[in-house]
Amino acid sequence: MAGAIPQLDDPLPYFSPPVPWQTVSWQEWNNWKWQMRNRIKSINDIKKISEITEEDEEIFRAVLEKFHMSITPYYFSLINFNDPNDPIKLQSIPSYEEISYEQDASEDPLYEEIHMPVPGLTHRYPDRVLLVVTNICATYCRHCTRKREWKYGEYIKPRNILEKAFEYISKHNKIRDVIISGGDPFTLATPSLEYILSNLRKISHIEIIRIGTRVPVTLPQRITDELTNMLEKYSPIWVNTHFNHPNEITPEAAKACDKIIKAGCPINNQAVLLKGINDSVEIQKKLNTSLLKIKVRPYYLFHCDAVKGTLHFCTNVRKGIEIIEGLRGHISGLAIPNYVIDVPGGLGKVPLQPTYLISMTEEAVVLRNYQGMIARFEDNKHTAHPQIQREGVAGVANGSLPTLIPLAVKSTKKRINNYSHLRKIR
Numbered sequence: 570m571a572g573a574i575p576q577l578d579d580p581l582p583y584f585s586p587p588v589p590w591q592t593v594s595w596q597e598w599n600n601w602k603w604q605m606r607n608r609i610k611s612i613n614d615i616k617k618i619s620e621i622t623e624e625d626e627e628i629f630r631a632v633l634e635k636f637h638m639s640i641t642p643y644y645f646s647l648i649n650f651n652d653p654n655d656p657i658k659l660q661s662i663p664s665y666e667e668i669s670y671e672q673d674a675s676e677d678p679l680y681e682e683i684h685m686p687v688p689g690l691t692h693r694y695p696d697r698v699l700l701v702v703t704n705i706c707a708t709y710c711r712h713c714t715r716k717r718e719w720k721y722g723e724y725i726k727p728r729n730i731l732e733k734a735f736e737y738i739s740k741h742n743k744i745r746d747v748i749i750s751g752g753d754p755f756t757l758a759t760p761s762l763e764y765i766l767s768n769l770r771k772i773s774h775i776e777i778i779r780i781g782t783r784v785p786v787t788l789p790q791r792i793t794d795e796l797t798n799m800l801e802k803y804s805p806i807w808v809n810t811h812f813n814h815p816n817e818i819t820p821e822a823a824k825a826c827d828k829i830i831k832a833g834c835p836i837n838n839q840a841v842l843l844k845g846i847n848d849s850v851e852i853q854k855k856l857n858t859s860l861l862k863i864k865v866r867p868y869y870l871f872h873c874d875a876v877k878g879t880l881h882f883c884t885n886v887r888k889g890i891e892i893i894e895g896l897r898g899h900i901s902g903l904a905i906p907n908y909v910i911d912v913p914g915g916l917g918k919v920p921l922q923p924t925y926l927i928s929m930t931e932e933a934v935v936l937r938n939y940q941g942m943i944a945r946f947e948d949n950k951h952t953a954h955p956q957i958q959r960e961g962v963a964g965v966a967n968g969s970l971p972t973l974i975p976l977a978v979k980s981t982k983k984r985i986n987n988y989s990h991l992r993k994i995r
């Protein structure tokens with residue numbers, strides 16, 4: 570059955586319909602190079618699995634001309650083709666929307682290329698830089714924010730350009746954090762990645778190295794002992810990955826993350842808020858609590874950047890706020906990512922959250938909790954304050970009311986009994 574989550578000890582092959590690799594051995598399947606070589610890139614591969622009308626085929630070809638496709642057999646096997654809104658399908662199989670509303674969107678709204686002192690190196694924040702080392706990914710995400718890079722085919726940055734980046738970084742001693750990104754740095758051969766890490770480690774002011782990779786999600790087979798043994802040598806390395814949906818958290822992905830963590834690299838997740846894929850409180854709850862179970866810490870939830878070819882995935886900001894509102898207080902704080910917008914024009918990331926600070930006076934702030942209870946928090950209780958208005962938020966602000974509690978909150982009664990000072994407001 571396509572879409573079944575494979576078990577690690579399953580005999581091969583664990584699914585039946587995927588025709589192109591029907592005879593694959595389990596050993597090959599677990600070999601990341603086999604997965605890379607056998608990526609699904611053409612419409613003919615898709616046609617073997619899913620019925621496509623002639624009209625759809627034409628559209629498909631038109632999209633592929635603009636934005637290529639490449640899906641690892643592993644990631645492809647997670648798709649449930651019976652579900653037209655399958656989240657893995659929507660992230661990996663091209664759709665007409667990518668070219669349909671030809672979007673006056675920019676290819677590079679974040680001005681990453683304008684802030685490049687050296688090709689491939691973005692220096693936007695004082696103490697950290699972003700270094701793009703390749704544009705190759707195991708699977709190309711339809712919502713990719715660097716889709717502009719796809720028109721160059723697949724490249725690995727040559728060493729003479731990388732050397733310029735190392736030189737720039739070594740001359741700027743305020744830089745303490747290098748983010749190796751792409752494309753996907755883990756698609757490089759291990760020695761090529763080691764070349765980059767070892768050169769960065771020669772620079773004494775570099776404290777940490779981050780690697781941004783989606784390989785744990787789309788090609789977990791890549792996390793080999795050879796790779797993790799190499800990573801261990803260049804500690805501290807922090808890995809940032811990109812799970813967007815609970816269906817991506819498979820036994821393979823869990824094992825890959827475990828190996829990275831055992832090599833001493835903490836993993837953080839940078840999800841993107843995508844319309845029709847993960848834009849609900851329920852899915853985000855499941856995603857982020859499931860990530861904690863595989864010891865991956867939710868770090869960012871990115872508002873989808875308005876990049877040419879991805880506009881159909883963008884939600885409005887209200888949706889992002891609604892999601893954080895639905896998470897904070899309801900699930901472990903560890904499972905709550907920072908919702909951020911990368912502001913166009915290269916202004917950088919801005920965190921957004923629901924408003925919990927309702928009012929502020931000289932002596933106190935008025936806070937709202939996740940259930941809507943409103944309370945006064947005294948900044949300085951020794952300052953006298955005039956008590957003018959006795960009702961509503963203003964009453965809480967000036968201290969005539971200690972707390973405002975919506976009647977709908979189930980635990981209201983218990984709280985009132987527990988806190989005698991609340992009795993006077995009944």
Ligand SMILES: *Cc1c(COP(=O)(O)O)cnc(C)c1O
Nearest residue numbers: 691692693694697698699748918
């Ligand atoms: C996101 C980003 C960083 C890293 O930001 P953090 O908030 O430290 O994770 C650095 N440089 C650029 C250009 C970025 O877009």
Ligand code: SF4
Nearest residue numbers: 706709710713752783
């Ligand atoms: S893995 Fe990252 S860089 Fe690669 S296609 Fe997906 S979003 Fe873009």
